[in-house]
Amino acid sequence: MTKQIEFYFDFGSPYSYLAQTQLKKLAADTQATIVYMPINVLDLMKATGNTPTTIECKAKRKYAKSDLQRWVKKYGVGWEPNQNFRHIDLNFLLRGAIAAIKLGVGAEFISKVFTGLYAQVLDLGNVEILKDFLKKNELPADRILELMAQEEISDELKARNKAAGEAGLFGTPTFRIGEEIYFGNDRLPFVEAAAKAQA
Template identity: 35%
Template sequence: MTTRKIDFYFDFISPYSYLAATQMPAFAAEHGVEADWLPLNLPRLMKLSGNTSPAAVKNKAIYSLRDLKRWSLFLNVPFRMIRPGTFDSRPALRIAGALQGDERKTFCMDVFDALWSGEVDAKRSNWLEEIAEKRSFSDDWMGLTSEEFEANTHAALNAGAFGVPSLVLHADKGRDELFFGVDHMALISRAIRGQGDIIYR
């Protein structure tokens, strides 16, 4: 039986990516899939795809904040909103891009959790260093740098993505399917179990 794979595209500035990240390890284990954590440049992806930020539309911004709070309660995870544009995620994305496998996943989960739980203040210029001090980062990680996240941005765009979290299920017979948002993880589950139809692009 072929092991299915999921490409999990994210950016640390995305609160919905954080919510999805809290679920990915258990989701992958439950469904027997390999999850490839792929950092990307969300502002760049949105520009390339013609998308706009929820913060640019007043009612959408109000709704999104309420929705995020609902989801954090539903998933039982801590959440503290960070105002859009507060911090630059690229230093952390560069480290994530240079790591591989479980090291990348561990790093990303620590960054997501520390940022969006309110453990560290993203307005501080040294927020990433503060996370490193609080979490079990390897000393070597903080010196790593990679521009892989820029290539991932274009790969996500080519897969049809316009925002994050975007998840691409590599289904049987080489046919891939894009799912957007933490609220679509249930549909991925159905697709993996063969209970839902895959709508191919």
């Protein structure tokens, strides 16, 4: 049986961006398959009684900015503030991720969109910009956009959020191996150890 690591993420979560930059290495080192699990983190937090303290607490928000830069430097990845997040409908992009997964290009879509948002500061909430971006990255833009507009994809996103809450999740990024959950980009060493120990 193939070892699996479930990766729960939201495109609006900067720590999800950081964590996903390490997934290829994690998969190679553990011989595990990464299963991408897009969810709306704010909806999940609301449903589970969690509070987005980096939004509500000024001191934590200030700390997070410095902490994120430490991780950016450690991982050697691109990072620029993207003001487009103020108006991007993240559910739009999450539906795109679900559609891409169904079309067999989920990993590529998710990685490219994260890079577009955090390293290239693109407004990927704009349909035409997203379409052009996907085509430039040799992804099936028309098929993804057509599928993500269907009601069943919206229903699946809601179902994923519900299932995540029922599984004990409360934020992103979260990794799940079997019934065990590991919350946060900084838990990657524990995730790696658990995956290597998995039969």
